[in-house]
Amino acid sequence: xxxxxxxxxxxxxxxxxxxxxxxxxxxxxxxxxxxxxxxxxxxxxxxxxxxxxxxxxxxxxxxxxxxxxxxxxxxxxxxxx
Amino acid sequence: xxxxxxxxxxxxxxxxxxxxxxxxxxxxxxxxxxxxxxxxxxxxxxxxxxxxxxxxxxxxxxxxxxxxxxxxxxxxxxxxxxxxxxxxxxxxxxxxxxxxxxxxxxxxxxxxxxxxxxxxxxxxxxxxxxxxxxxxxxxxxxxxxxxxxxxxxxxxxxxxxxxxxxxxxxxxxxxxxxxxxxxxxxxxxxxxxxxxxxxxxxxxxxxxxxxxxxxxxxxxxxxxxxxxxxxxxxxxxxxxxxxxxxxxxxxxxxxxxxxxxxxxxxxxxxxxxxxxxxxxxxxxxxxxxxxxxxxxxxxxxxxxxxxxxxxxxxxxxxxxxxxxxxxxxxxxxxxxxxxxxxxxxxxxxxxxxxxxxxxxxxxxxxxxxxxxxxxxxxxxxxxxxxxxxxxxxxxxxxxxxxxxxxxxxxxxxxxxxxxxxxxxxxxxxxxxxxxxxxxxxxxxxxxxxxxxxxxxxxxxxxxxxxxxxxxxxxxxxxxxxxxxxxxxxxxxxxxxxxxxxxxxxxxxxxxxxxxxxxxxxxxxxxxxxxxxxxxxxxxxxxxxxxxxxxxxxxxxxxxxxxxxxxxxxxxxxxxxxxxxxxxxxxxxxxxxxxxxxxxxxxxxxxxxxxxxxxxxxxxxxxxxxxxxxxxxxxxxxxxxxxxxxxxxxxxxxxxxxxxxxxxxxxxxxxxxxxxxxxxxxxxxxxxxxxxxxxxxxxxxxxxxxxxxxxxxxxxxxxxxxxxxxxxxxxxxxxxxxxxxxxxxxxxxxxxxxx
Numbered sequence: 001x002x003x004x005x006x007x008x009x010x011x012x013x014x015x016x017x018x019x020x021x022x023x024x025x026x027x028x029x030x031x032x033x034x035x036x037x038x039x040x041x042x043x044x045x046x047x048x049x050x051x052x053x054x055x056x057x058x059x060x061x062x063x064x065x066x067x068x069x070x071x072x073x074x075x076x077x078x079x080x081x
Numbered sequence: 082x083x084x085x086x087x088x089x090x091x092x093x094x095x096x097x098x099x100x101x102x103x104x105x106x107x108x109x110x111x112x113x114x115x116x117x118x119x120x121x122x123x124x125x126x127x128x129x130x131x132x133x134x135x136x137x138x139x140x141x142x143x144x145x146x147x148x149x150x151x152x153x154x155x156x157x158x159x160x161x162x163x164x165x166x167x168x169x170x171x172x173x174x175x176x177x178x179x180x181x182x183x184x185x186x187x188x189x190x191x192x193x194x195x196x197x198x199x200x201x202x203x204x205x206x207x208x209x210x211x212x213x214x215x216x217x218x219x220x221x222x223x224x225x226x227x228x229x230x231x232x233x234x235x236x237x238x239x240x241x242x243x244x245x246x247x248x249x250x251x252x253x254x255x256x257x258x259x260x261x262x263x264x265x266x267x268x269x270x271x272x273x274x275x276x277x278x279x280x281x282x283x284x285x286x287x288x289x290x291x292x293x294x295x296x297x298x299x300x301x302x303x304x305x306x307x308x309x310x311x312x313x314x315x316x317x318x319x320x321x322x323x324x325x326x327x328x329x330x331x332x333x334x335x336x337x338x339x340x341x342x343x344x345x346x347x348x349x350x351x352x353x354x355x356x357x358x359x360x361x362x363x364x365x366x367x368x369x370x371x372x373x374x375x376x377x378x379x380x381x382x383x384x385x386x387x388x389x390x391x392x393x394x395x396x397x398x399x400x401x402x403x404x405x406x407x408x409x410x411x412x413x414x415x416x417x418x419x420x421x422x423x424x425x426x427x428x429x430x431x432x433x434x435x436x437x438x439x440x441x442x443x444x445x446x447x448x449x450x451x452x453x454x455x456x457x458x459x460x461x462x463x464x465x466x467x468x469x470x471x472x473x474x475x476x477x478x479x480x481x482x483x484x485x486x487x488x489x490x491x492x493x494x495x496x497x498x499x500x501x502x503x504x505x506x507x508x509x510x511x512x513x514x515x516x517x518x519x520x521x522x523x524x525x526x527x528x529x530x531x532x533x534x535x536x537x538x539x540x541x542x543x544x545x546x547x548x549x550x551x552x553x554x555x556x557x558x559x560x561x562x563x564x565x566x567x568x569x570x571x572x573x574x575x576x577x578x579x580x581x582x583x584x585x586x587x588x589x590x591x592x593x594x595x596x597x598x599x600x601x602x603x604x605x606x607x608x609x610x611x612x613x614x615x616x617x618x619x620x621x622x623x624x625x626x627x628x629x630x631x632x633x634x635x636x637x638x639x640x641x642x643x644x645x646x647x648x649x650x651x652x653x654x655x656x657x658x659x660x661x662x663x664x665x666x667x668x669x670x671x672x673x674x675x676x677x678x679x680x681x682x683x684x685x686x687x688x689x690x691x692x693x694x695x696x697x698x699x700x701x702x703x704x705x706x707x708x709x710x711x712x713x714x715x716x717x718x719x720x721x722x723x724x725x726x727x728x729x730x731x732x733x734x735x736x737x738x739x740x741x742x743x744x745x746x747x748x749x750x751x752x753x754x755x756x757x758x759x760x761x762x763x764x765x766x767x768x769x770x771x772x773x774x775x776x777x778x779x780x781x782x783x784x785x786x787x788x789x790x791x792x793x794x795x796x797x798x799x800x801x802x803x804x805x806x807x808x809x810x811x812x813x814x815x816x817x818x819x820x821x822x823x824x825x826x827x828x829x830x831x832x833x834x835x
Contacts, residue, residue, distance in 0.1 A: 048152030052496035080601020081343025
């Protein structure tokens with residue numbers, strides 16, 4: 001079980017809650033379970049969500065494991081110049 | 082990813098040195114080939130007809146007269162680029178931006194295009210195309226566009242991110258919010274509060290080379306595109322999707338690039354060139370004029386930002402809040418969102434809240450510009466931070482040091498920071514001789530901090546060892562700032578050979594696996610990781626070949642300083658085999674030796690910078706001159722320090738232009754009035770002092786060498802640093818960028834009039 005924090009706009013489509021307890025071993029499973037629980041999240045996942053694990057931002061490594069007790073924060077997937 | 086990216090703290094032989102860049106001689110002798118330097122047999126000249134209206138329904142387009150003109154080989158409109166986006170809204174916007182379908186949404190929006198045997202006939206043909214418009218009310222100002230009475234640009238847009246779905250459409254496409262704590266409680270605890278509103282005008286990246294390409298579509302469905310781009314693989318994906326081509330049949334080759342800074346991350350004219358070529362059956366060269374680059378490529382947002390910051394007498398910030406409105410052009414974007422994330426990222430805040438609003442306007446589609454959205458947010462926040470320090474009576478640097486984020490701080494955008502460099506950059510600035518240099522009359526000094534995320538992404542690299550022992554390195558990230566030199570250094574470092582024996586190229590899309598584009602300061606970060614991985618894969622083969630030669634187990638062979646060495650006393654008589662010796666024998670030991678790598682380079686470390694700026698303002702004319710400028714920035718590890726310094730200087734130079742002169746000026750008719758470098762003035766060498774740099778190296782724990790991206794952060798602090806310097810010089814807080822002479826005089830007049 002990991003605790004996941006969603007940024008403000010995303011929490012609006014996840015029952016208005018910013019913090020969620022999810023049983024997930026990696027980013028892929030986390031996204032799948034969030035989408036099962038809150039179908040409104042799916043378009044956001046398609047558009048791109050980045051995952052900060054203990055402060056390090058992962059944008060594409062969906063196989064990245066979610067360590068127990070890690071700080072997990074979902075962020076928009078941003079563009080650079 | 083079968084590769085350990087963790088920082089290892091190794092000592093370097095090649096990395097950190099400053100050899101000449103491999104593309105340098107070609108560039109200074111004029112041999113380097115840029116976008117417009119490529120030609121194909123039988124090629125035609127492409128030209129685009131653009132809307133003169135800021136907002137208009139396209140009632141009809143009659144191309145018949147143009148088609149009959151001798152020498153015209155193809156005329157296209159939106160009908161020749163049918164919608165193949167399959168519900169992908171972002172791709173549809175790109176398609177509509179390349180060629181308007183129902184409405185022209187800004188002055189310069191493409192409505193038709195021709196391919197002719199020469200430029201003169203192409204221009205004549207454009208004049209023969211008859212477009213009937215129904216002109217609509219327009220809006221170009223970000224604040225006016227956000228107002229509920231503003232002309233609607235797209236009546237299908239309802240603001241996202243609100244608790245309840247709005248009943249009416251709006252030009253505000255999205256609201257986003259970040260932060261933590263309770264700002265009301267925090268402001269109640271404050272002894273001092275600064276609250277101000279700021280504006281920044283729209284600017285262009287100002288790359289010297291205009292967009293240029295040569296497109297050739299063949300009858301068998303294959304196609305070639307030679308193009309100036311920051312990401313040829315992304316261009317291939319977008320063009321293939323928009324044209325209905327198979328990606329593998331479209332080969333895209335990136336030319337040398339005369340600047341991009343985010344503006345060459347999007348397709349603009351390339352799908353049009355391909356569509357013209359498909360219709361004409363001949364290659365088409367399409368080169369934008371400077372006027373077109375300004376009117377119809379992708380500048381950055383204009384912004385309007387409200388900031389409120391409170392602090393106790395001891396200098397501790399108790400609360401910080403910002404509302405940011407960013408223009409997106411006529412299509413949805415996420416530019417205010419990035420501003421809202423970066424605004425307070427430099428600080429340790431218990432109570433912080435930022436809200437971003439994305440606003441549609443009748444201007445060109447906003448594109449990324451070097452740390453997109455961060456400079457404007459930093460301008461507003463760092464101006465308010467400076468003012469608050471003055472009100473409290475604290476030194477501006479000490480106030481920032483007291484409140485600087487550090488390892489373990491919860492970032493204003495959400496997560497908790499790992500090791501970061503904001504504190505060290507501030508300490509370096511505090512002790513820099515620049516801060517103690519005397520100032521004369523009408524001169525002022527300012528400083529400011531800046532933050533950028535940095536990104537990684539999909540990356541693929543090939544490393545081939547020739548039979549003479551020289552090494553070819555094929556990368557897929559376009560070299561925008563000297564990365565071929567940096568990546569050659571990395572390959573030399575891993576293999577233990579001299580830099581001069583490595584030749585790096587940017588491979589075309591048919592020669593290498595997919596690579597994300599060079600954006601987000603990822604070029605050297607990502608491709609160095611892939612190069613390290615590819616080199617280590619090649620070393621594995623080199624060790625196997627040596628083991629085979631010696632007839633010993635590969636486990637007993639190590640790689641050191643460019644040689645295979647048999648370890649253990651039992652192999653005492655075996656002389657080390659050099660890379661060159663192993664390569665020379667490769668034909669008899671198993672064939673070519675190569676290392677390949679494909680990976681997702683995630684874990685790019687965030688980056689911070691602090692800048693110092695001295696200006697002199699002429700109080701009679703309002704003219705400002707930057708007389709001294711210093712950049713202090715964390716690079717993680719500077720692979721090629723000269724090019725890191727170049728990135729720092731380049732970001733500062735662009736920031737100086739943005740702060741003092743550059744702006745899109747629209748008339749009441751919604752038309753851009755200064756679409757050229759005479760009227761849109763970017764700084765030239767004589768406008769700038771030598772920009773001093775100091776590289777700090779706080780290793781990124783997620784890269785084997787500790788590398789962080791360096792390309793973008795350097796443009797984040799300048800607007801604020803210069804605004805603080807000008808404000809200190811004239812004694813009036815400057816709140817509107819650019820601080821052009823008329824704007825400075827107006828601020829001084831307003832101050833005198835009370």
